[in-house]
Amino acid sequence: MSIQWRKSYEIGVEEVDSQHKELFKRIRDLLDACSQNKGRQEVSKMIDFLEEYVEIHFTSEEKLHIKNLYPEYKGHKLLHAKFVKNFEELKKKFEDEGPTLQFVGMVNKFVVEWLIHHIGTADKAFGNYMKSREIQLSRQ
Template identity: 50%
Template sequence: MAIKWTEDLSTGIEKIDDQHKELFRRVNDLMDACTKGKGKEEVVKVIDFLSNYVVMHFGEEEKIMKAENYPGYDGHKTQHESFIKKFTEFKEKLEQTGPTVDLVVKMNGFLVDWLINHIKKTDRALGDYLKR
């Protein structure tokens, strides 16, 4: 089941929203591959993509927060660090065991849950602050 971008996920920051939409596309590619029995191959592509993309994306968000003296910066940055830690665990597991079905399923669930919850709560709060 694909995750869909909806306007209630919009932060109002075009650059950030576009990056979130790209993340949704990549996670959907992974989920689609899993339903077609190609998840093991696709997980490697997604992990490679995310390794670079999240660093760039989180950096963009953090740069905006610093520039605007966002009071929620520390908590937001902590969430980014938590994601990177968990993601690194997935990456290490992939290197140790290869892309097992279990790994694909767990990573899928983590990515979907994190994206929806982080964007709806944390990133939207940043967007609301910047609109003031």
């Protein structure tokens, strides 16, 4: 599965959309490094960076939820926590086996597919909430 950013993934919250685009780029770079046999050390650095960036992104997104009184905040936060747990398992798999074909398959399943689904459902719902909130605030 190729990971390419599409305009349809935008949720209408600039900060979140910008971070999502960066996530797509970094995941694509990781998959490219694996397919081009860049080596364990380089792939490991990319995984570490991605892990840190995901944490930054989730924290940033959750702060927006709190700031804007998003009613689905707790459930959304749980989705993020589940992803972090799965990513830790993926990282362990890499540490044990390296950038194998099975590892690339796991990245596609647990990272790419999850991210696209998450953006298309949970994050879109937040974007819609923000749009309705802006409309309500503009009427006051």
